[in-house]
Amino acid sequence: MSGGAWLPLLVLASSLVTGLVIFALPETSQRLRSSLNLAGALIKLGLVSVMLWGVYLGQQYEAxxxxxxxxxxxxxxxxxxxxxxxxxxxxxxxxxxYAIGYLEGSPHRSRFFGFFSLCVTATMGLALAGNLFTFFLFYELLTLSTYPLVVHRGSTQALRAGKLYLGYTLSGGAVLLVGIIWLHGLAGNVEFVHGGALADLDPALHGELIIIFILLIAGLGVKAALVPLHGWLPVAMVAPAPVSALLHAVAVVKAGAFGIVRVVYEVYGIEFAADLDLLLPLAVVASITILYGSLRALTQNDLKKRLAYSTVSQVSYIVLGTSLFGPIGTIGGLVHLVHQGIMKITLFFCAGNLAETLHIHRVSEMNGVGRRMPWTMTAFTIAAFGMIGVPPMAGFISKWYLGLGALNSGMDWVLLVLVASTLLNAAYFLPILHAAWFKPQQGPWPEERARGRLETSAWLLLPPLVTAALTLAVGLFAALAISPLEWARIITLREYVR
Amino acid sequence: MTPGLLYAITGALLFCLGLYGLLLHTHLLRKVLAFNLMGSGCFLVLVGLAQRGGQVDPVPHALVLTGIVVAVSATAFALMLVRQLYVETGRATLPGEGDDP
Amino acid sequence: MSPVLNWVAALDWIPWLLGVPLVFALLAFQFGARLAERLVVPVFGLGLLAATGLALQVLREGPQQHALGGWGAPLGIELYADGLTALMLLMTAAIGLAVVFYSRAYFRDDGRATGFWPLTGFLIGAMNALYLSADLFNLYVTLELLGLAAVGLVALSSGSAALAAALRYLLAALLGSLLYLLGVALVYGAHGTLALAQLTGLLQPGPLAWLVIALMTLGLAIKTALFPLYFWLPPAHGGAPAPVSALLSALVIKASFYLLLRLWFELFAPAINLPAAQFIGLLGAGAILWGSWLALQQRELKMLVAYSTVAQVGYLFLLFPLASFAPGAEAAWNGGVYHALSHAFAKAAMFLVAGAMVFAAGHGEISRLGGIGQQLPLGIFTFALASVSLMGLPPSGGFVAKWLLLEAALASGQWWWILVMMLGGLLSAAYLFRVLRQAFLPTPEDASFRRPPAMLVGSAFLLSLVALGLGLWANGTLTLLRVGAPFAGVTP
Incomplete structure (x- = not known):
């Protein structure tokens, strides 16, 4: 192993070891657990920063x-x-x-934070995976480590959600596995390379390659919540708020979307996928998912459920961008991978704050909440505007590139999907904002804000404020060298210019 | 037909008879006896078929002797279990397999 | 290579593997449980060392042969060890050692220990002898010895249910070995030899060959509890004391499967036809689906685990149709053997930890195990790790096995087995999560727990780690398996 091998392994270990140690901690050693958690997260962030800089300079890290x-x-x-x-x-x-604040005083925290760390390890692993086999290892580890988080509360509802979640994801995993092994039989050990590795295969195999593509996308589509494979996502929101935040922003749905990106660009190669006529069906599925998710979100009264359907819709922007042939669409899809994460995690943090502080779970209970919890609702508002795509926020950048990409690749109808989706986004977010800021309060809050105190615990308030600020920043400073947009541009350049 | 083959065919018939008894009788003692019948059938086949060349082959003798030892110990063990079952339940049949005492 | 390894590899380990457990059994029988408990750890430790030494020799020098007492075939006993043998011996020794640690705590001050130790010695000795035997009649004798020791272990539990289970098991085992013996008699009559090495390639297609194949396969299928001949397994495995269940479910059924493998790929190979292999596979598929379905219906923890064995045995038999085409044959062989190995470790861990859970809760009813996660966190974690392997999820030995079997199915174009395996994986998740979800439920109000000895969970945990590790060190394991294998060198 060369020196460059240790960094990716250490990145995995920083959360894996943390998780395993936390499992062994007794329930009562709260301070130690929290310190370990934070230390692990900070160490990981440090390691990742070093690695990010190295990759930017063209360094190789491979284990x-x-x-x-x-x-x-x-x-x-x-x-x-x-x-x-x-x-x-x-x-x-x-x-x-956020989770340290959210779960204060609740039982089974060692278990929770242990699996939480495993879940992050799995996400890191599948991000760093260099071939489909490794990707699959972590993809299934993610399924297993999120199940305990989904059923964490142990209520009948949570266990039912867990059952549904497992049913969907394990079936998806099985389909994905068959696709991977089949591809393995045809093309050997397929590593992820820019531009894909399958274009040189015998044209007689193209029929099989199309079936394999369908299997892979179907397997990944379960986690990416592509319609009609999305059924688990709205149900799984019974999980505690930090889990929903993680599930919807970085872990599970992203794993699916990221996998689709890998398969299209670095297994098949976008040109080869276009040659096999695979991109148009993918774009259609993504568009249907975008519209369907938004439509369903409109009618949800439960706040977290509305956000969940919004996720169904928003994650498919990534898939849509992937299916647009041409660099600009690619940039749009990739950058949305980051943008959606930042925005959606803010929204779930805020929803958790409302539930935790004021026991608000429904949209209809939110009247006037802006005056009781102004900071939380400010963060919520920024993220919601970002989702709608109001400039200069994160979502606007994504949609702009997606629209341009659609025009460039000759799929003009995608513009209509984007416009319709934007209108629907506005239709399900704006009433919430209106109610929160402008409608009169309906009754006394269960807990009034004490003079000179924060609206809720600082642990809960800080994270959404930071991520909301990021939502603004990635939009405002999109031209900086370290912005997600620039990074997406670097990737795209390496993909198309070989 | 050589005598060897005759023995072998008799052995095969005994084996089938024993198999019939083992599967269809419910009384455990009969099952144990049926097992012994099957075993003897097997040994006859083993010795009978090996004598076809006209010369005496010593290997099957050694094998059958070993086989008999194994069969005897298995029978003893089975009888012990049957007796204990009879002491505990007052019946010599497996539960769910007929009711003869 | 270090000098210690060189020394280990230089000794002749084969007689030790046979003699040590048998001598231990006699001593334990003669001098009682107290002495046995003192002797058993060094004895089984030596067993593991011997198996490791033999594996090293096989890896370095190729297949090993040994004429017992200097007497070779035809009247003496010839022993033979290749990669498959070495792996099976290692598996037996490792699981045996873990079960020994478990049993010392489990049977403390328990009258059953008097019978348990000698019978376990005989069981392990018989199994080692079976794996090393190279002629058909010795295999019969070891098979019979193994069956008798196993039935004796089942009969250790008191009560009429255990006796009935033991008798049912005994009758099935005797029937199985007699069917096998009749096959042996026919082979000897036709070819005049019993040595597997001399018989290879001799059996030609024809009525006699087919009768031999049918008799021997049927007999061994009964002993391996292949669907629909599994009736004896659940009461015997589910009703026995936990360490016995672990030995039976993990190891004993593998012995008859091993013999079936040897016969099909060496003795029967020239006379096997496609429909026969497909038919065996069909029975395997039936086992996977029906066994899983029955496991879903169980209310008792140990019965669920026992029915899971019925289902998992099915995967072993998919090997036969999958290996009948040249592309994928090696993958199928590797996958089938790998499944036998990883199932052994995962199932032993699962039965042992189930015993600890029953001990802790005082009962085995799955629906009343809520809160077991708080009482036995490491226990439920062990159960989860073993489940991961049984479900065939990564990273585990079960996953490697599933990968190889799926690879074989895809390479040979037998897509119907893929569907069976996918469905089987999901069904196993369905029944195993019935137990795992209890960890997240609140403790029932009327529940009272007592703390089991640490060794109970500890030894099970180690076994589950090995099941996991088999997924990470597949390369070395497969290299050992390739020594002397029927498909070695055939590229898939």
Whole structure:
């Protein structure tokens, strides 16, 4: 192993070891657990920053281990991996802070934080995976480590959600596995490379390659919540707020979307996928998901459920961008991978704050809440505007590039989808904002704000404020060299210019 | 037909008879006896078929002797279990397999 | 290579593998449980060392042969060890050692220990002898010895249910071995030898060969509890004391499967036809689906685990149709053996930890195990790790096995087995999560827990780690398996 092998392994270890140690801690050693959690998250963020800088300078980080004859366990930090790795590392820190505040005094915290760390490890692993085999390892580890988080509360509803979640994700995993092994049989140990590796295969195999593509996308589409495979996502929101935040922003749905990005760009290669006529069907599925998710979000009264359907819709922007042939669409899809994460995690943090502080779970209960919790609702408002795509926020950048990309690739109808979706976004977010800021309060709050005190615990308030600020910043400073947009541009350049 | 083959065919018939008894009788003692019948059938086949060349083959003798030892110990063990079952339940049949005492 | 390893590899380990457990069994029988408990750890430790030494020799020098007492075939006993043998011996020794640690705590001040130790010695000795035997009649004798020791262990539990389970098991085992013996008699009659090495390639397609194949396969399928001949397994495995269940479910059924493998790929190979292999596979598929379905219906923890064995045995039999085409044959062989290995470790861990859970809760009713996660956190974690392997999820030995079997199915174009395996994986998740979800439920009000000895959970945990590790060190394991394997060198 070369020196560059240790960094990716250390990035994984920083949360894996933390998780395992936390499992062993007794329930009562709260201070130690919190310190460990934060230390792990900070160390990871530090390691990731070093790696990010190295990748920017063109350094190679690769760890390889032969697991079976012909099959390698391969971790490789390329530019695309760093997109998700950096996002996860940053948001893990915020979510950890948030979760420490959110779960204060509740039972089973060792179990919770242990699996929480495993979940982040799995996300990191699948981001860094250098081939489909390694990706699959972490993809399934993610399923297993999120199940305990979904059923954490142990209520009948939570266990039912857990059952549904497992049913969907394990079936998806099985389909994905068959696709991967099939591809393995045809093309050997397929590593992720820019431009894909399958274009040179015998044209007689193209029929099989199309079926494999469908299997892979179907398997990944379960986690990416592509319609009609999205059924688990709105149900899984019974989980505690930090879990929903993580699930919707970086972990599970992103794993699916990220996998689709890898398969299209670095297994098949976008040109080859276009040759096989695979992109148009993918774009259609993504568009249907975008519209369907938004429509369903409109009618939800439960706040977290409305956000969940919004996720169904928003994650498919990434898939949509992937299916647009041409660099600009690619940039739009990739950058949304980051933007959606930052915005959605803010929204879930805020929803959690409302539930935790004022026991507000429904949109209809939010009248006048802006005056009781102004900071929380400010963060919520920024993120909601970002989702709608109001300039200069994060979502606007994504939609702008997606629209341009659609025009460039000749799929003009996608513009209509984007416009319709934007209108629907506005239709389900604006009433919430209106009610919160302008409608009169309906009754006394269960807990009034004490003079000179924060509206809720500082642990809960800080993370959404930071992520809301990020939502603004990534839009305002999109031209800076370290912005997600620039990074997406670097990846795209490496993808198209070979 | 050589005598060897005759023995072998007799052995095969005994084996089938024993198999029939083992599967269809419910009384455990009969099952144990049926097992012994099957075993003897097997040994006859083993010795009978090996004598076809006209010369005496010593190997099957050694094998059958070993086989008999194994069968005897298995029978003893089975009888012990049957007796204990009878002491505990007052019946010599497996539960759910007929009711003869 | 270090000098210690060189020394280990230089000794002749084969007689030790046979003699030590048998001598231990006699001593334990003669001098009682107290002495046995003192002797058992060094004895089984030596067993593991011997198995490791033999594996090293096989890895370095290729297949090993040994004529017992200097007497070779035909009247003496010839022993033979290749990669498959070495792996099976290692598996037996490792699981045996873990079960020993467990049992010392489990049977403390328990009258059953008097019978348990000698029978376990005989069981392990018989199994080692079976794996090393190279002629058909010795295999019969070891098979019978193994069956008798196993039935004796089942009969350790008191009560008429245990006796009935033991008798049912005994009758099935005797029937199985007699069917096998009749096959042996026919082979000897036709070819005049019993040594597997000399018989390879001799059996030609024809009525006699088919009768032999049918008799031997049927007999061994009964002993391996292949669907629909599994009736004896759940009461015997589910009703026995936990360490016995672990030995039976993890190891004993693998012995008859191992024999079936040897016969199909060496003795029967020239006479096997496609429909026969497909038919065996069909029974395997039936086992996977029906066994899983029955496991879903169980209310008792140990019965659920026992029915899971019925289902998992099915995967082993998919090997036969999957290996019948040249592309994918090696992957199928590797996958089937790998499944046998990883199932052994995962199932032993699961039965042992189930015993600890029953001990802690005072009962085995799954629906009343709520709160077990707080009482036995490491226990439920062990159960979860073992489940991961049984479900075939990464990273675990079960996953490697599933990967290889799926690879074989895709390479040979037998897509119907893929559907069976996918469905089987999901069904296993369905029944295993019935237990795992209890960890997240609140403790029932009328529940009272007592703390089991640490060794109970500890030894199970180690086994589950090995099941996991098999997924990470597949390369070395497969290299050992390739020594002397029927498909070695055939590229898939």
């Amino acid at each position: 390889r281990y032969t697991l079976m004859p012909g099959i390698d366990f391969l971790l490789r930090a390329d530019a695309l991996a760093m997109l998700l790795v950096t996002l996860s590392a940053a948001l893990w820190l915020f979510t950890t802070i």
